[in-house]
Amino acid sequence: MSAATRRVEHVTCLGCGCACDDITVVLQHDRIGEARNACALGAAWFGDGTMTPDVRVHGRTAPLEQALDEAARLLRAAQRPLVYLAADLSCEAQREAVALGDRLGAMLDSVSSGAAAGILAAQRRGRAAATLGEIRQRADVIVFWGTDPAERYPRFTSRYAVEPQGLQTPEGRRSRTVIAVDVGARRGPGDAAARVAVAPGDEMDALGVMRATVQGRVATDHERFRSAVELARRMSAGRYVALVADGEPGAAPADPDVAEALVTLAQALNAPTRCALVVLRGGGNRSGADAVFTWQTGFPFAVDFAPGYPTYRPQPGAVALLAAGEIDAALVIGSPASVPEPMATGLAPLVTVAIGPRVSAASFKPAVALDTGIAGIHEGGTAFRMDDVPLPLRPVLTGPPTAAGALRSLRERLGA
Amino acid sequence: MSAASRLRISGGTVYDPANGVDGEVRDVCIEGDRIVVELPSNVPRLDARGMIVMPGGVDIHAHIAGSSVNQGRRLLPEEHAADPVPAPRLADGAIARSGTGGTIPSTFTTGYRYAGLGYTTAMEAAVAPLAARHAHAELDDTPIIDAGCFVLLGNDDYLLRQLVAGELARVRQYVAWLLGATRAYAIKIVNPGGIARWKSGGAERNVGGIDDPVGSSSVTARKILEVLAGAANTLELPHPVHIHCNNLGQPGNVATTLQSMQALAGQRAHFTHLQFHSYGGERGKGWKSAARDVIEHVNAHPEISADVGQVMFGPATTLTADAPVEHLLYTSTGRKWVNVDSELETGCGIVPYAYREQAAVAALQWAVGLELFLLARDPWRVVLSTDHPNGGSFLSYPQLIRLLMDRTYRDEQLKRVNQKMFAGSALLDGLAREYTLSEIAIITRAGPARLLGLTTKGHLGAGADADVTIYADHPDRAQMFATPRHVIKGGTIVVEEGQLRRAPAGRRLAVRPEYDAAVTKDLKRFFQDYACVSFENYGAEPVS
Ligand code: SF4
Numbered sequence A: 001m002s003a004a005t006r007r008v009e010h011v012t013c014l015g016c017g018c019a020c021d022d023i024t025v026v027l028q029h030d031r032i033g034e035a036r037n038a039c040a041l042g043a044a045w046f047g048d049g050t051m052t053p054d055v056r057v058h059g060r061t062a063p064l065e066q067a068l069d070e071a072a073r074l075l076r077a078a079q080r081p082l083v084y085l086a087a088d089l090s091c092e093a094q095r096e097a098v099a100l101g102d103r104l105g106a107m108l109d110s111v112s113s114g115a116a117a118g119i120l121a122a123q124r125r126g127r128a129a130a131t132l133g134e135i136r137q138r139a140d141v142i143v144f145w146g147t148d149p150a151e152r153y154p155r156f157t158s159r160y161a162v163e164p165q166g167l168q169t170p171e172g173r174r175s176r177t178v179i180a181v182d183v184g185a186r187r188g189p190g191d192a193a194a195r196v197a198v199a200p201g202d203e204m205d206a207l208g209v210m211r212a213t214v215q216g217r218v219a220t221d222h223e224r225f226r227s228a229v230e231l232a233r234r235m236s237a238g239r240y241v242a243l244v245a246d247g248e249p250g251a252a253p254a255d256p257d258v259a260e261a262l263v264t265l266a267q268a269l270n271a272p273t274r275c276a277l278v279v280l281r282g283g284g285n286r287s288g289a290d291a292v293f294t295w296q297t298g299f300p301f302a303v304d305f306a307p308g309y310p311t312y313r314p315q316p317g318a319v320a321l322l323a324a325g326e327i328d329a330a331l332v333i334g335s336p337a338s339v340p341e342p343m344a345t346g347l348a349p350l351v352t353v354a355i356g357p358r359v360s361a362a363s364f365k366p367a368v369a370l371d372t373g374i375a376g377i378h379e380g381g382t383a384f385r386m387d388d389v390p391l392p393l394r395p396v397l398t399g400p401p402t403a404a405g406a407l408r409s410l411r412e413r414l415g416a
Numbered sequence B: 001m002s003a004a005s006r007l008r009i010s011g012g013t014v015y016d017p018a019n020g021v022d023g024e025v026r027d028v029c030i031e032g033d034r035i036v037v038e039l040p041s042n043v044p045r046l047d048a049r050g051m052i053v054m055p056g057g058v059d060i061h062a063h064i065a066g067s068s069v070n071q072g073r074r075l076l077p078e079e080h081a082a083d084p085v086p087a088p089r090l091a092d093g094a095i096a097r098s099g100t101g102g103t104i105p106s107t108f109t110t111g112y113r114y115a116g117l118g119y120t121t122a123m124e125a126a127v128a129p130l131a132a133r134h135a136h137a138e139l140d141d142t143p144i145i146d147a148g149c150f151v152l153l154g155n156d157d158y159l160l161r162q163l164v165a166g167e168l169a170r171v172r173q174y175v176a177w178l179l180g181a182t183r184a185y186a187i188k189i190v191n192p193g194g195i196a197r198w199k200s201g202g203a204e205r206n207v208g209g210i211d212d213p214v215g216s217s218s219v220t221a222r223k224i225l226e227v228l229a230g231a232a233n234t235l236e237l238p239h240p241v242h243i244h245c246n247n248l249g250q251p252g253n254v255a256t257t258l259q260s261m262q263a264l265a266g267q268r269a270h271f272t273h274l275q276f277h278s279y280g281g282e283r284g285k286g287w288k289s290a291a292r293d294v295i296e297h298v299n300a301h302p303e304i305s306a307d308v309g310q311v312m313f314g315p316a317t318t319l320t321a322d323a324p325v326e327h328l329l330y331t332s333t334g335r336k337w338v339n340v341d342s343e344l345e346t347g348c349g350i351v352p353y354a355y356r357e358q359a360a361v362a363a364l365q366w367a368v369g370l371e372l373f374l375l376a377r378d379p380w381r382v383v384l385s386t387d388h389p390n391g392g393s394f395l396s397y398p399q400l401i402r403l404l405m406d407r408t409y410r411d412e413q414l415k416r417v418n419q420k421m422f423a424g425s426a427l428l429d430g431l432a433r434e435y436t437l438s439e440i441a442i443i444t445r446a447g448p449a450r451l452l453g454l455t456t457k458g459h460l461g462a463g464a465d466a467d468v469t470i471y472a473d474h475p476d477r478a479q480m481f482a483t484p485r486h487v488i489k490g491g492t493i494v495v496e497e498g499q500l501r502r503a504p505a506g507r508r509l510a511v512r513p514e515y516d517a518a519v520t521k522d523l524k525r526f527f528q529d530y531a532c533v534s535f536e537n538y539g540a541e542p543v544s
């Protein structure tokens, strides 16, 4: 290996919620040449690691100190500030951000509001779950409910749910039965051993019928639900069932009723057998935001500090407050690319302070933009896998300011 | 107060049972973060005349930080909404944090409330090794109290494999390595073998007795207990194995509890939340108290210690690695239920709950706990806990203290509860015992500190940590213990005139036993074959 080449092993990828921590990053001349073991999505997330961090105040390049002073001034002047956490932050940065929200009496929210349906369902009912490694060890029946992880969670099946050998699945895939449930256009994996089709309009009813079947009740003998009944019987006969659904299916939020029905089906299956519901979550340490919000405030997202203490406002949520004109300034932290469209639109007319990777190019044109590195590439700390397993981050490059550091400096200025 | 500062707590009535001081009027001197024998007469004084001075409280067993605690928090938005906590106003404009309470408060609130109760040390009693990094991050956000973690062992696949292979020497190395890697303080065993069975998905969903085979005939709860207790004692850990027995909460579990104690005869071992393991009766046929049988065994065996795990009427959240028990509770109550199987290691189950005076089982549990306290002969070995938040919040400790100190109050309570299952309970015989202040000082600080091997905690002798709680001598002991006048933590006055005024960071209590590096070679192979995290990323140590 030449002197200009270096390698960092056991790096955690935050390209999706799988948080694969077996990546070897090969650097050439301080650029990422290769992210070994990473999938295409992961390789794209790492990129070449180069950054030209900028600091801008009202559109002009400015010294860091000036930007922090101006950020503090704008936030102090705000009547009703929003603190919004996007993706690609370490838990350490998230902890600083919640502290700022507390100090500012702000509305505090994160990209996890996109996974609200599943989070709220779990708050109403609880959940029967497992860490991903336990799915690998135990699951002999895996049901993908209207989701194919191949595109958005590419290594999910090779690392956790299907292929690998485990304690009770010594032959990997051959020790398991994979069943795809196609809910209209939301299709399960193409290589499943069996498929069940559910019309989107029947999804809730099918889940209800399945739960009844698992509980030994007969809910219907309608032809339409025969395959659902059969599927429920098959699941009940498994030794350890994994039910996999997508918690962040994209622009349209998941259906709250379906999210709850999946929870209660998985719970009910623990009478005849064992079952864990796996809710897939996206990358950039989203689950970390829920965890940090919860331990510091008691609520996983949509926390309003306006009364001087945390209150929970999952409805209407930050987007609605923006749309209603309630918010007069915002601090946006993390990668702007992960900010959902309605949020970015709502931020555009506001005075915003942005701290995160490439925020100087954000579509919502921050008044103060402080570019930082990306957690996991340029910044260390901790991140959570989608199943809440904490993993250390191993920065492979240094140079850009860190989000946690910038937030600490801002806190000092705000006396927080 | 800066590190070099000095303070004389003067004229208080001091209870320092570890040093044989039982209600004597004397001064306590602090220099920096330590207790010292004497100070010049001109140093600042804190006038404690007429007040009661004790070492800071030490909680030997609570669930306050980490993955399962946070799962529980996430499950309780209603409780948090009902108990908002504005940031306290601290001296010198120092930054304080707002939060929420309920049975599982937010981290900052947890630290403030423990300090407000006069407690300065608490042990987080169930940390899954895989999630140790999370537990430490939460403790970093839990101010004031010094805290340590008990790391969960006894259902982990690596251990069970070593038992099958008869590699007992390697178990010791593994345990030593794991304690260091997770920055833990002690070994916690929860339902040995039972969680492994629950996760395996077989027809046997739990362990019924300590000789049931778990996967292999060479693995039983008995074997797990013996080997881990032996490892802890050989490694000379400050606290022995901390054991949550099989069959928690089941009628008739007294048999398992006594067998577990006998299995470890002659070895140091701590049996936790003993109340939940002291029931007679039979499944399907009802429950009764077996507190007398259990406590007589403890009384006669000085190598054994216990905390009670008292149930207090009111809201609670049951939260344990003992996942099969929580499934039973879910099935019988229909409440919300969380289960998380943790890969290769352990489990987690959570059900929010409420103990009602009129519910026969809850009333029996309440009575069993009190019997254990009142029949215990050695307060140094049978100490106070509610298994927070399982039997009730730590905020209910003052009420519990009053039940122990005030027979009239206790008898009034007794009249109000459902006594349907009280046949054979010693409580009906009219137990007359009233704990003295000195005994309370033992079961809430001196005893737990000694059992934990925390030599600078739980007493006020020279060299001890300057953790001191000063109470007004109120005749209502519940009120007295709920609202200390002053609390000093590590030499800093954190509670002043009943108000939280300072919130310094707490310290982490951890052990780091030596181990033979050969074990890590074997562990790496195991990780390669089965784990879903890299060996190098496991544990709670900072990475390069
Ligand atoms: S599956 Fe996800 S975490 Fe794993 S390498 Fe691909 S993008 Fe990264």
Ligand SMILES: [Zn+2]
Pocket: B061, B062, B063, B125, B126, B273, B387, B390
């Ligand atoms: Zn406990």
